[in-house]
Amino acid sequence: MRILTTLGSLIVVSLPLLGTAVPAHAANTARSDQDCAQLLERWATDPKAAPKSVIDACKEQLAAIAPAAGPVDAPAERARTASLDPCSGPDAGDSVLCWGPWASLAPAAPAPMVTLNLPDVSIECDLLADQCVPSLILVESILPVASCTPGTPCGFATIVSGFSSTGEAEDTEFGSFRLAADGTDFSVAPKTGDLSGGDIDSLTMTTIVTPRPDGYNNMRSRGDQGDVISRLIARIEQDDDSEILLAADIWTHGTVANPQSGYFAWGNATSQAGLDTLNAGNVSVNYSGAMSVDNATIGAMTVNFGSNPNWTGAWTNPDYSFGAGGTLSGVNMISQPGQFTSNVIGTGNFVQGALVGEPGGAHGITHIIDVTLEGQGRIKDVGLLRDVVASSVIEP
Numbered sequence: 001m002r003i004l005t006t007l008g009s010l011i012v013v014s015l016p017l018l019g020t021a022v023p024a025h026a027a028n029t030a031r032s033d034q035d036c037a038q039l040l041e042r043w044a045t046d047p048k049a050a051p052k053s054v055i056d057a058c059k060e061q062l063a064a065i066a067p068a069a070g071p072v073d074a075p076a077e078r079a080r081t082a083s084l085d086p087c088s089g090p091d092a093g094d095s096v097l098c099w100g101p102w103a104s105l106a107p108a109a110p111a112p113m114v115t116l117n118l119p120d121v122s123i124e125c126d127l128l129a130d131q132c133v134p135s136l137i138l139v140e141s142i143l144p145v146a147s148c149t150p151g152t153p154c155g156f157a158t159i160v161s162g163f164s165s166t167g168e169a170e171d172t173e174f175g176s177f178r179l180a181a182d183g184t185d186f187s188v189a190p191k192t193g194d195l196s197g198g199d200i201d202s203l204t205m206t207t208i209v210t211p212r213p214d215g216y217n218n219m220r221s222r223g224d225q226g227d228v229i230s231r232l233i234a235r236i237e238q239d240d241d242s243e244i245l246l247a248a249d250i251w252t253h254g255t256v257a258n259p260q261s262g263y264f265a266w267g268n269a270t271s272q273a274g275l276d277t278l279n280a281g282n283v284s285v286n287y288s289g290a291m292s293v294d295n296a297t298i299g300a301m302t303v304n305f306g307s308n309p310n311w312t313g314a315w316t317n318p319d320y321s322f323g324a325g326g327t328l329s330g331v332n333m334i335s336q337p338g339q340f341t342s343n344v345i346g347t348g349n350f351v352q353g354a355l356v357g358e359p360g361g362a363h364g365i366t367h368i369i370d371v372t373l374e375g376q377g378r379i380k381d382v383g384l385l386r387d388v389v390a391s392s393v394i395e396p
Contacts, residue, residue, distance in 0.1 A: 036061050145191050145368065146176050147332045148269040148354040153178055154331070155266030156352070156368045156382050157188050157251065158293060159200075165250050165261040166293060169378040174368050177251075177264040179232075181243040183207040183221050186232060186251060188262070200260060202230035202253050209236070215386075219247070227255045234264075237362045245362040248384035249292050263292035265366035265384035267356025269331045274358045282306040287365045291315070291383035299383050301365060303328060303355070312339070313351065315369065320376045324351045324369075331355040333367070343374045363387040 031039070036058035039050055148154035155177030160167035175190040184207060188200040203223035210218045216235035223230040230253045237246040245267060252261040270278075278285070284304045291297040294317065301313035309328035315321060325339035335351040353367025364386040372378045 031058065031061070033062060143332070143334060144350055144352055144370070145174050146189070147330075150269050150275060150331050151271040152269055153266070154269040154354050154356060154366065155179060155247075155264055156354075156366055157264040158262035158368075158380060158382050159188060159190055159260060160262055161260060163252060163259050163261055165252065165263055169370075169380045172262075172380045174370070174380070174382075177266050179244065179247055179264075179266045183209075183219050183232065183234075183236070183244055183247075185223075186230075186264075188251065188253075188260075188264075200253050202251075203228060205230055205232065209238075209242075219244075227257070229254070229256070229259070239362070245357055246364055246384060246386070248366075248382075263382050265292060265382050267362075267364060267366055267384070270355040270358060270363070275331065275355070277359055278305040279307070279309060285363075286388050287385035288388045289364070289383060289385040291369075291381040293381040294379075297381060297383075299367070299369075299385050301353075301367075301385055303333075303365075320373050320379075322371060322373055324371075326351065328355075333365075340371070343376075344371050345374050346372045348372075357387075 039058055040055065040062075042050075145156055157175050157177035158165075159173040159175050160171060173190050175188045178187045178189075180186065184205050186202045190198075190200075203225050205221040205223035207219055207221040212218050212235070216237055219232065219234045219236045221230075221232040221234075231251070233250040234247045235249055236244045238244055247267070248265040249263060250261070251264050252259060254260050282305060284302055286300070286302050288298065288300045291299055297315055297317040299313060299315050301311055303309065303311045305328075310326065311328055311333055312323070312325040314323045320343075322344050323339075323341040324335045324344070326333060326335040331354045333351075333353045333355075335349070337349070340349060349371045351367060351369050351371075353365050355363075356366055357363035364384055366382075366384055368380070368382045370378075370380050
């Protein structure tokens with residue numbers, strides 16, 4: 001396999017000038033071989049760098065250098081000459097340094113391309129395959145919060161200071177969220193900022209679970225130790241052994257004087273076998289559910305599985321709505337800047353998520369949104385969406 005990395009922006013590197021043009025009265029001044037080589041290199045990009053007589057003298061001086069005694073090693077000699085005069089080597093035709101005096105014979109370098117607003121991705125190809133079919137592999141550095149690994153616990157959370165769990169968008173962080181399968185402890189790993197001072201690890205908690213009519217159960221977990229309190233209020237989905245498969249809503253931890261809190265969405269990331277089943281079926285699966293920070297916002301996403309999986313989504317609130325779309329790499333999804341609706345303005349907008357659960361069972365998407373909407377301002381939220389239209393061709 002080979003990995004070719006495509007960068008989301010192009011960097012133009014300029015070569016600094018080595019000095020100023022040599023005056024005409026210096027034409028006959030003795031120069032070292034190194035000085036002549038540098039002058040020829042500069043002349044290659046700037047024909048006015050020195051008078052023709054100076055350039056000719058340097059060419060003759062370098063050409064007159066006697067080779068070492070003994071048989072000539074042709075490759076070594078070419079390399080030595082190229083090190084003195086970059087336009088005499090075998091790669092001269094490809095060197096921008098050698099275009100100056102022969103601009104009419106070689107095309108000038110094109111103007112710098114505008115910066116492309118693309119995510120950093122890698123393209124993976126099988127060298128033994130008859131045809132290279134690219135597949136996107138998300139580079140960790142472009143994901144706002146750490147990516148998820150198939151078959152392992154995976155969640156996202158908002159983080160604010162205080163007990164309220166809500167705050168202004170500018171004062172809200174995102175982080176990774178981990179939950180014990182029995183709901184007795186959790187941890188939050190902030191991605192940026194200095195609200196937390198490190199990972200937030202709950203106390204061991206006791207849990208109470210009660211049923212509700214929408215397929216979820218209600219879970220209340222609480223732990224106390226001195227003036228430290230840990231708490232969860234969550235809707236959960238469990239398996240037959242009462243282990244939590246999906247969970248979302250409120251977390252709190254800290255002292256009465258210095259608590260932190262927020263909302264979360266969590267599940268077990270879809271296994272590789274589950275992903276293979278979904279992609280082999282070439283199916284489109286719909287997901288829907290309420291967001292947690294503002295549960296008046298309903299998220300709806302469609303994931304198109306197959307050889308080139310992708311997704312689209314819409315978030316609707318009584319006060320606003322917006323849409324987005326993007327790529328799916330393994331269980332991880334990230335938005336593409338060009339696929340936001342026109343009312344998403346400014347830079348830095350994103351939707352990040354992950355597939356959780358298994359096809360045929362408790363299956364959904366945990367995700368976070370950070371968008372600035374025209375006339376509405378910045379919005380940060382986290383949500384759990386469930387599979388609402390499962391395709392009949394999918395077999396567990």
